[in-house]
Amino acid sequence: xxxxxxxxxxxxxxxxxxxxxxxxxxxxxxxxxxxxxxxxxxxxxxxxxxxxxxxxxxxxxxxxxxxxxxxxxxxxxxxxxxxxxxxxxxxxxxxxxxxxxxxxxxxxxx
Amino acid sequence: xxxxxxxxxxxxxxxxxxxxxxxxxxxxxxxxxxxxxxxxxxxxxxxxxxxxxxxxxxxxxxxxxxxxxxxxxxxxxxxxxxxxxxxxxxxxxxxxxxxxxxxxxxxxxxxxxxxxxxxxxxxxxxxxxxxxxxxxxxxxxxxxxxxxxxxxxxxxxxxxxxxxxxxxxxxxxxxxxxxxxxxxxxxxxxxxxxxxxxxxxxxxxxxxxxxxxxxxxxxxxxxxxxxxxxxxxxxxxxxxxxxxxxxxxxxxxxxxxxxxxxxxxxxxxxxxxxxxxxxxxxxxxxxxxxxxxxxxxxxxxxxxxxxxxxxxxxxxxxxxxxxxxxxxxxxxxxxxxxxxxxxxxxxxxxxxxxxxxxxxxxxxxxxxxxxxxxxxxxxxxxxxxxxxxxxxxxxxxxxxxxxxxxxxxxxxxxxxxxxxxxxxxxxxxxxxxxxxxxxxxx
Numbered sequence: 001x002x003x004x005x006x007x008x009x010x011x012x013x014x015x016x017x018x019x020x021x022x023x024x025x026x027x028x029x030x031x032x033x034x035x036x037x038x039x040x041x042x043x044x045x046x047x048x049x050x051x052x053x054x055x056x057x058x059x060x061x062x063x064x065x066x067x068x069x070x071x072x073x074x075x076x077x078x079x080x081x082x083x084x085x086x087x088x089x090x091x092x093x094x095x096x097x098x099x100x101x102x103x104x105x106x107x108x109x110x
Numbered sequence: 111x112x113x114x115x116x117x118x119x120x121x122x123x124x125x126x127x128x129x130x131x132x133x134x135x136x137x138x139x140x141x142x143x144x145x146x147x148x149x150x151x152x153x154x155x156x157x158x159x160x161x162x163x164x165x166x167x168x169x170x171x172x173x174x175x176x177x178x179x180x181x182x183x184x185x186x187x188x189x190x191x192x193x194x195x196x197x198x199x200x201x202x203x204x205x206x207x208x209x210x211x212x213x214x215x216x217x218x219x220x221x222x223x224x225x226x227x228x229x230x231x232x233x234x235x236x237x238x239x240x241x242x243x244x245x246x247x248x249x250x251x252x253x254x255x256x257x258x259x260x261x262x263x264x265x266x267x268x269x270x271x272x273x274x275x276x277x278x279x280x281x282x283x284x285x286x287x288x289x290x291x292x293x294x295x296x297x298x299x300x301x302x303x304x305x306x307x308x309x310x311x312x313x314x315x316x317x318x319x320x321x322x323x324x325x326x327x328x329x330x331x332x333x334x335x336x337x338x339x340x341x342x343x344x345x346x347x348x349x350x351x352x353x354x355x356x357x358x359x360x361x362x363x364x365x366x367x368x369x370x371x372x373x374x375x376x377x378x379x380x381x382x383x384x385x386x387x388x389x390x391x392x393x394x395x396x397x398x399x400x401x402x403x404x405x406x407x408x409x410x411x412x413x414x415x416x417x418x419x420x421x422x423x424x425x426x427x428x429x430x431x432x433x434x435x436x437x438x439x440x441x442x443x444x445x446x447x448x449x450x451x452x453x454x455x456x457x458x459x460x461x462x463x464x465x466x467x468x469x470x471x472x473x474x475x476x477x478x479x480x481x482x483x484x485x486x487x488x489x490x491x492x493x494x495x496x497x498x499x500x501x502x503x504x505x506x507x508x509x510x511x512x513x514x515x516x517x518x519x520x521x522x523x524x525x526x527x528x529x530x531x532x533x534x535x536x537x538x539x540x541x542x543x544x545x546x547x548x549x550x551x552x
Contacts, residue, residue, distance in 0.1 A: 029177050030154035030170035059155055059164040061284075066157055066164070073144050074155045074164070089143050090152035 020052040020102055021080040025071045028060045032091040036075035039092040047104050077101070135165055191221075191295040197254055197288035199229035208295070219267050219276050219295065220246065228293070238546045239267045241445050242333075245438075246278050253282045253291045264298075264438065266333045268546050275299045275332050298336075324348045325422045328369045329395045329545075330442050338436040345428040351375070351415040353487060357398055358409035366423040367399030373419025374480045376496065377411040377454075386412065387461070387498040390454045391473075393417070393480025395545040396446040402426055403433060403443045416492065417481050453543045464537040466499050467507040471536035473497060474517065474526060476543065484526040511535060 024040055026033035037056065044052050059066040059074050069078070077088045079102055086101040099105060138156045139148045147153050154170040157163075166174065185192055185205035194203035201224050204212075212221040220243065222231045232247035242265040249261030265276040279294040322343060325331050331339060351357070351373045358364055360380065368375065375398050377390035389411060392398060398413050398421075407426065433439055460469060473496055478484055493504045508524075511517045516532045518525040526532060533540065 027155035027164055027166060027170055028174055030166065031173050032152050032154045032170070059157065060166075063157065063163045067159055067162060072138070072140055072157050073148065073153045074157075075152075087143070090147035090150070093152075 018051065018082050020048055020082070022052065022102070023055045023057060023069070023078045023080055025057050025059055025066050025069075025074045025076045025078075027074045028058055033075045035091040035093065036077070039095070040077060040098070043092070043095060043098055043102075047099065047102075079103070131168060135167065138165070191297075193224075193228075193293050194283075195228050195250065195254075195291045195293060197290065199227050199250065199254070201226055201228055202290075211295070215274075219265060219274055220278075235267070239265070241441060242266060245441070246280075249278075250280050250291060250293070253280050254289050256282065256289050258282075262335065264333055264335045265295075266329070277336065318343060321346045321348050321422055324371055324420050325369060327371045327394045328397075328422070330397055330446055331369055333438075333442045334436075335438050338432070338438055341436075342424060342429075342432050342439075345424040345432070346422040347424075349421055349423050351419060351421050353415055353418045355415040357413035357415065360409055360412050362409050363407055364399045364402060364409050364426055366425055367397055367402060367429050368413075368421045368423045369397045370394050370421045370480070371419060372482045373415060373421055374417030374477055376414045376416045378414055378495065379411050385498070386495050388473075388496040389457055390450060391476050391480070392450065395480070396450065397443075399426065399429075400443055400447050400450065402430060403440070403447065416488070416496070417477060417486055419481070449545065456539050456542050460537060460539040461498055464539065465507075466497060466503045467510050468535065468537035469497050470504070470507040471511060471516070471532050472540040472543075474511075474524065475529075475532055475536055475540050478526055478529070479545065484529075485523060487523050489522050 022040075024036060026036060040054070044054065057065055057069075059071070066074070071078075073089060075089070075091060077092060077098065079086045082103070086103075088098050088101045092098050135156050136148065138158055139145050139153075144153075148156075151169070153167060155164040155166050158165050182203075185203070186207075188205055189207065191208040191211050192205040193201050193208050196202045201222060204224055208221075209223070211219070212223050215221050220228065220231050220235070222228065228250060229247050232243040232250075235243040242263070245263050246265060249258075249263060252258045253261055259282050261278075261280040263278055265278055267274050267276075275298045277296045277298050279296075281292045281294075282289050283292055284290075325343065325346060331342070334342070346369075349368070351368070351370070357366075357368060357375065370393050372394065374391060374393045376388045377392070378386040379389050380386045399409075401408075401410060433443070460472065464472075470493070473493075477486065490501050490504045490508075493508070494501045497504065508517070508519045511532070512519055514531065514535065516526070516528045516535055518527055
């Protein structure tokens with residue numbers, strides 16, 4: 001029974017104390033990149049409060065960093081941890097797909 | 111300045127049309143999600159593994175070019191002189207005011223154009239500016255190395271347009287993979303410092319404004335950063351120094367230090383059995399009591415006022431406190447002490463080797479450059495002390511200069527009639543002890 005409960009807790013998403021580590025790849029101040037930053041920050045404020053770490057990588061300044069991380073297009077958001085790793089592409093205006101990729105649900109602000 | 115965002119390429123040259131360009135980029139886009147985002151116009155750049163760079167889509171390129179133009183226009187609209195320096199110290203961007211300054215004062219005040227190296231320019235300045243240029247270069251290196259975010263210092267120089275004082279502010283910015291720096295230069299030569307309108311709001315404002323005005327001509331104070339100057343200003347009091355006043359006797363405690371504005375103070379040394387002899391002269395280029403900076407609180411020489419005028423003074427204790435917390439004040443003082451040492455050593459040799467007439471001419475020129483007028487009051491007795499000769503010797507020398515129409519000497523009032531002629535009559539020592547920046551304003 002105990003094993004089953006743990007498995008259920010795992011399935012409903014990350015525990016409250018887990019910090020979501022993300023990396024957002026952008027192209028300078030290009031329009032979709034600016035939108036992606038604003039959209040992601042709004043999502044984080046609403047759903048993650050302080051429980052996240054976000055790194056923003058400008059591919060114009062650090063192209064090799066993006067290539068090494070397997071990034072093909074920007075803007076591109078990668079969830080680094082908790083696993084499994086996931087990826088969302090575009091200006092992140094579709095909140096639902098961003099939340100899904102981050103392992104969160106639209107209805108549960110932390 | 112290239113309008114293209116650095117680090118991004120725009121594809122092969124033969125791909126001109128936007129559609130063709132997009133088609134070309136499309137080949138690089140792999141994966142369904144990537145393709146979908148690309149088709150819906152949500153992509154700014156595509157990575158090209160072949161060149162190891164990011165290829166910007168036309169819309170992103172246009173927006174970034176637009177924002178670069180916006181940045182350039184914003185820089186141009188700023189009233190101060192601004193330039194951007196890359197990690198190697200090369201000037202990569204300048205605003206309109208900076209370019210106008212470079213055109214007007216070629217080379218002065220580190221005014222260099224795009225493509226030139228700022229650190230190299232700091233090494234290439236004249237000896238009188240080197241102390242400031244070294245400070246600016248050291249600050250810039252620290253900012254570029256990321257050791258500090260912001261650096262601010264004063265810079266004093268002489269240009270074809272006269273004596274100039276600037277404030278340099280250097281701030282680090284994230285650049286193309288490495289820290290860049292934004293340098294702002296503000297010309298503060300004409301600044302009425304704390305006396306400027308709106309500069310002060312407390313009840314003592316008018317008193318401090320009056321002191322600031324009295325202190326303004328002093329070059330040593332003018333070289334200090336505004337913050338350090340204003341701290342000193344709080345301890346200053348304005349004094350009128352009259353011809354014949356003795357500020358210190360040799361061996362006496364120095365209770366105050368003095369910063370002359372338009373008066374002249376002589377340093378005299380007394381050797382037993384002889385008349386006092388002048389060994390140094392200071393006016394608005396420096397201060398009286400600089401020995402404090404060496405950790406000694408007693409005077410080594412007699413300080414005698416020989417040109418009536420205004421000065422500001424501060425209690426020695428307050429001055430020492432400021433000295434300990436201000437590296438720029440220490441620097442300015444070392445610079446001045448070195449110049450004074452030069453003057454003293456040269457005077458010692460001059461007194462031994464040069465004739466009274468040439469020495470008198472040198473001395474009159476040195477006094478003239480520190481006073482606001484070319485007419486000043488001096489008795490023969492006094493002149494004899496200054497030059498270490500008998501009164502008769504002074505009379506003969508003064509008469510000789512008068513005969514050549516270089517000066518007029520009536521009842522103790524000396525008027526310099528021919529500055530250039532007097533320079534020719536003076537010994538070569540005058541050119542060695544001449545203080546840069548003094549002659550410009552008088």
